[in-house]
Amino acid sequence: MTLKRTLATAGDPAAETPQTPSDDVELTVPDVVELDAPREGVPFVINTEAGLERCAAALAGGTGPAAVDAERASGFRYGQRAFLVQIRREGSGTWLIDPEPFNDLGPVQNALAGVEWILHASTQDLPCLHELGMWPSALFDTELAARLAGLPRVGLAAVVEQLLGFRLAKEHSAADWSTRPLPEPWLRYAALDVEVLIELREELVELLQEQGKLPFAQEEFQAILDAGIAPPRKEPWRRTSGMHQIRDRRQLSAVRALWQEREDLARKRDVAPGRLLPDSALIAAAKAMPATVPQLIATRGFDGRAAQREAPRWLRALVSGRDEKDLPPLHLPNNAPPPPRAWADKDPLAAARLATARSRLSSLAEQWTMPVENLLTPDHLRRLVWQPPADITAESVDATLSSLGARAWQRQLTVPVLLDSLLHPEPLADPAPRGGEAPLPN
Numbered sequence: 182m183t184l185k186r187t188l189a190t191a192g193d194p195a196a197e198t199p200q201t202p203s204d205d206v207e208l209t210v211p212d213v214v215e216l217d218a219p220r221e222g223v224p225f226v227i228n229t230e231a232g233l234e235r236c237a238a239a240l241a242g243g244t245g246p247a248a249v250d251a252e253r254a255s256g257f258r259y260g261q262r263a264f265l266v267q268i269r270r271e272g273s274g275t276w277l278i279d280p281e282p283f284n285d286l287g288p289v290q291n292a293l294a295g296v297e298w299i300l301h302a303s304t305q306d307l308p309c310l311h312e313l314g315m316w317p318s319a320l321f322d323t324e325l326a327a328r329l330a331g332l333p334r335v336g337l338a339a340v341v342e343q344l345l346g347f348r349l350a351k352e353h354s355a356a357d358w359s360t361r362p363l364p365e366p367w368l369r370y371a372a373l374d375v376e377v378l379i380e381l382r383e384e385l386v387e388l389l390q391e392q393g394k395l396p397f398a399q400e401e402f403q404a405i406l407d408a409g410i411a412p413p414r415k416e417p418w419r420r421t422s423g424m425h426q427i428r429d430r431r432q433l434s435a436v437r438a439l440w441q442e443r444e445d446l447a448r449k450r451d452v453a454p455g456r457l458l459p460d461s462a463l464i465a466a467a468k469a470m471p472a473t474v475p476q477l478i479a480t481r482g483f484d485g486r487a488a489q490r491e492a493p494r495w496l497r498a499l500v501s502g503r504d505e506k507d508l509p510p511l512h513l514p515n516n517a518p519p520p521p522r523a524w525a526d527k528d529p530l531a532a533a534r535l536a537t538a539r540s541r542l543s544s545l546a547e548q549w550t551m552p553v554e555n556l557l558t559p560d561h562l563r564r565l566v567w568q569p570p571a572d573i574t575a576e577s578v579d580a581t582l583s584s585l586g587a588r589a590w591q592r593q594l595t596v597p598v599l600l601d602s603l604l605h606p607e608p609l610a611d612p613a614p615r616g617g618e619a620p621l622p623n
Contacts, residue, residue: 216347219372221274223365226265228279236268236276237288243270246297246321248378251306252358252371256455259447263309264358269375270296277371279363285314297321299378301337303405311410320402323378326385329398331550341377344384349373392550397590404588416513422460427467430508435467437509438502442494446487458485458495466499517560518567525609533609534566538602545598557595561585566603573603 227236240247247270251263258264266286269275280286298317300306302324310316327335334340338349353370360367389395414420418440427433440463447454465482474492477483477499488495518524524532542562546553561582570577578600582592 213342213346213348216341216349216373216377218369219275219376223368223372224275224277226277226279226363226368228282230283233278233283233286233288236278237292239273240268240270240276240289241292243273245271246299246379246382247293248299248375249306249310249317250300250371250374250378251309252356253309254357254359254453256355256453257357258359258453259451261309262312263306265363265371266310266313266315267371267375268293269372269379271379275372275375277368280313283313287314290315294318299323299382301340301374301378307405308410317406320406321382321386321398322402322405323381323385325401325405325555326382326389326398328555329394329401329551330385330388330392337374337377340385341381344388345377345380347377349377394549394551397588400588400590404586416509419513421463423464426464427511430511431503432467432470433511434505434508435470435499435502436463438498438505439463439466439495442498446491446494456485457487457491462488466495467502470499470503471496518563521563524567528567529609530606531567533606534569534603535563536609537606538562538566538599540607541598541602542595545594549594557582557587557591558585561587562599565599569603573600575600578603 225232227233247268250267252265252267253261254264255261263280266278266280266289267275268278268289278286278289293315295318297319299321300317301322303320303322307316323340324335324337327340332340332343334343336351338351341347341349350370350373353367356367358367386395389398418437421436421440424436427436439458443454443458443463447457450457462483462485465480466477469476469480469483471477471480474496477496478489478492519527521532521535524535539562542557543553546556549556564585565578565581570581575596579592579596582596582599587595
């Protein structure tokens with residue numbers, strides 16, 4: 182089949198707007214073929230030191246970039262560690278590594294020193310690879326590349342089908358990868374994921390070059406590497422789902438105590454915290470404040486695999502949180518702008534700047550055929566227009582965006598649009614009358 186692309190191509194990546202091509206970009210893709218088996222068969226899983234050294238030697242002897250993937254047991258085990266690492270490189274074949282028997286994968290890291298790694302949605306896998314002592318010298322993220330290229334769907338299976346004409350099965354993506362031994366169909370799936378990445382990278386490089394966006398992608402990849410691993414959140418318990426229902430500090434303290442107790446037990450048992458008690462159970466208990474185990478068990482919404490069996494544990498935590506003298510504040514101070522829905526009341530001029538900038542950035546993103554959130558991070562936009570520089574110039578807007586973390590290519594494309602939006606915002610539309618009534622005539 183032939184995929185007719187309407188992706189705009191840019192002649193000069195330094196230009197403020199892309200050049201309009203005379204013809205649509207066409208990409209001929211063969212009829213979709215079901216990809217159900219690795220070309221060299223399913224590899225054995227490496228789980229010994231000798232096997233790891235053999236794997237490292239083979240990878241060191243390969244050529245070109247290395248396709249890398251990792252499988253976690255999210256929702257099953259505590260944390261986000263990798264339970265399988267897949268690597269493929271031309272000349273060395275595909276390798277499947279069970280990281281559990283090893284302290285780290287140092288020999289593999291050394292073998293791939295200076296080699297570009299190809300990952301899909303790299304920010305998902307880089308943290309667990311980092312735990313294993315692995316970090317790329319250079320990166321190509323096929324998911325991010327697909328976004329910048331303007332592909333309509335950017336999941337691995339979708340991109341592979343669009344660009345290579347292969348259909349990948351994804352039924353094992355949410356499996357419990359801590360299972361041992363790993364079933365053969367799962368290993369086949371895991372091997373296929375890296376088998377397509379090298380060819381997929383080549384197709385995406387060609388597409389990005391045609392559109393004048395390859396330098397953009399390269400900046401984005403380097404920014405991911407430069408950012409490294411995000412530090413742990415200071416108060417992760419505040420991310421408990423349903424926290425908006427908590428109205429006072431004593432309830433909040435109870436949520437904190439229950440969350441920490443659940444976390445400690447989950448870590449000890451190596452199980453995902455939500456498999457012990459869902460977040461909704463923590464919120465329900467904190468709101469009800471039961472005084473006895475029977476009352477806790479009878480609390481509506483307090484359910485989960487360990488709700489009754491560990492009820493005394495949960496009640497002790499609840500009581501300790503309720504009786505805590507140092508109660509946490511309901512809200513933490515931050516320097517973020519208020520929610521945009523409140524801007525029209527708090528600062529109508531800022532609301533006008535935001536509406537104008539959003540509209541013009543959307544048009545610019547359409548011209549460049551990419552999602553607007555990739556053109557400029559929404560938080561960067563909100564912070565800039567809520568509190569713009571005192572002296573609004575191209576240089577000051579560029580400097581503000583740079584301090585927020587915007588990449589050079591993003592600033593190059595967006596500063597002219599943002600400068601005009603800040604200096605000449607369009608008036609806000611009159612709000613619609615309440616109740617759908619027509620406005621009274623003057």
